[in-house]
Amino acid sequence: MSTLELHDIGKSYNGVTVLEGIHLRVAEGSRTAIVGPSGSGKTTLLRIIAGFETPDQGQVRLQGKTLADNGVWIPAHQRGIGFVPQDGALFPHFSVAGNIGFGLKGSKREKQHHIDRLMDMVALDRRLASLWPHELSGGQQQRVALARALSQQPTLMLLDEPFSALDTGLRAATRKAVAELLAEAKVASILVTHDQAEALSFADQVAVMRNGNLAQVGQPQELYLRPVDEPTATFLGETLVLSANLEHGWADCVLGRIAVDDRLRRGHARIMLRPEQIQLGLSPQPAQRQAVVTHIDFAGFVSTLSLFMADSHETVEIKTISREGISVGSNVSLSILGQAHIFAD
Ligand SMILES: Nc1ncnc2c1ncn2[C@@H]1O[C@H](COP(=O)(O)OP(=O)(O)OP(=O)(O)O)[C@@H](O)[C@H]1O
Ligand SMILES: [Mg+2]
Known part of the structure; x- marks a missing residue:
């Protein structure tokens, strides 16, 4: 069964087409990577899935339920979708613990326990809990944003270049840890990245985006060895x-x-x-x-x-x-x- 289904999504800004004819299925608990050059429409597509942007046309369905269609609109906070945006976007006036625990329910003790567990999951030292976002490195901020998104136990996690602020070694280790973490929690995910090696190693399914279209969607090896055209081939390696x-x-x-x-x-x-x-x-x-x-x-x-x-x-x-x-x-x-x-x- 598919967790997410996108059917014929289109979007323009000021008469300029940014997305056109996007069809995509994300299987339950699976990992999809979207790769493509800067400005090709990757973030716009994630924002449409998350509910921060309306598509001009097409449908978004999650677990069989329509989230966006002609006349149907489920707001972002009711979608059960976690979103780690490209810039992390932490609440600047909340501590690390405040950010991670933002949407959590329960007693103070229960919340604390939950925050500790989430920090462990994303390999953040618990001593960072009382710091402010501006006191963290870029990579630490990204992991706080990830923990905050995980706290909502989403059925789908959207990750917009979540490892871009990490250096190469930490990046590979964090990517592996996040992939395992999502697999354990059976959360389907979509990762946006510029990095083709990251896409090929993270995903079960890779989608190559070019000028607002998905040029090719398939398994990593299939795309790498049998790309549809020359630009897709050179983009992947x-x-x-x-x-x-x-x-x-x-x-x-x-x-x-x-x-x-x-x-x-x-x-x-x-x-x-x-x-x-x-x-x-x-x-x-x-x-x-x-x-x-x-x-x-x-x-x-x-x-x-x-x-x-x-x-x-x-x-x-x-x-x-x-x-x-x-x-x-x-x-x-x-x-x-x-x-x-x-x-x-
Ligand atoms: N709110 C907006 N208003 C007008 N144009 C927009 C808006 N959001 C995005 N765009 C335009 O849509 C195009 C795609 O932008 P998008 O952010 O989706 O690209 P991207 O693939 O995520 O790029 P990058 O890899 O640099 O993050 C760009 O040309 C951008 O200028
Ligand atoms: Mg982007």
Whole structure:
């Protein structure tokens, strides 16, 4: 069963379309990530789901109940949806404990117990409870906002870039902790992020937003390996895109003959490989494609190599894990793992 269903959502501001034809289903207890460039409409969509913004058209349903439709409008506080906004938005005149306990009911002792538990859940030191929001770091503020949203035991949690103020190590750890916490509480969630690796690792379902549309929705691996088009492919990770001629499940391209994932397509097409599909060997094998390294851009873990291909006399740039034995002038051989993906257009 779906927790959330969005049907044909549209929104404009001052005659400018910000969202158009948005369809999305979020399964019970599942995790969805929405990724997309700045200004593509991610926050606007979350605000419509939360009830802070009205859609111009379309329907929002939560657990079968209509929240927004022509003439139907359930206000934000009656939706049972937790929202951690992009800027945290804590109440500045309430302490940390006051913020987290804002909507809690019960005796003073019960509330205190609940606040302690919520602070533990989001890994906030209990000693911070009496501080004011401005006395916290950006990352701590985000975790207070998360604890406050969790206190309402929502059926759906909306997270708008909740980890953006954390440094890389803490960010990964917090993301994992939040994912586990939401799974334990069986709360479905939608995470908005700019970070494709974060989206791919957090979510069961990834939705790629571009110019107010969802360009593609699917499982992380499916989107990563079979993106609908080139912008979606490059948005989700490093990509080698090549022009090719297709026939009977094979592509002829600058790298030679490569197996492709659609046997029926023929003629000219654009195909893609992920860098991990290209393996470089230092002892050239006769059956493999030969190339000479003409340039190396070293960037630590990965390097970008320019390779002059012996057969086609063309140069391709590939990203690869840096290796000490490869230098300008090295003869290398290439082998391709798996199949190249063909773009639809
Ligand atoms: N209240 C508003 N009035 C007018 N325009 C708005 C309003 N809210 C959003 N917009 C416009 O809608 C577009 C999408 O904004 P939105 O905040 O949804 O983008 P976003 O994908 O969340 O971007 P970011 O990644 O930078 O947070 C932008 O062009 C923005 O200027
Ligand atoms: Mg935003």
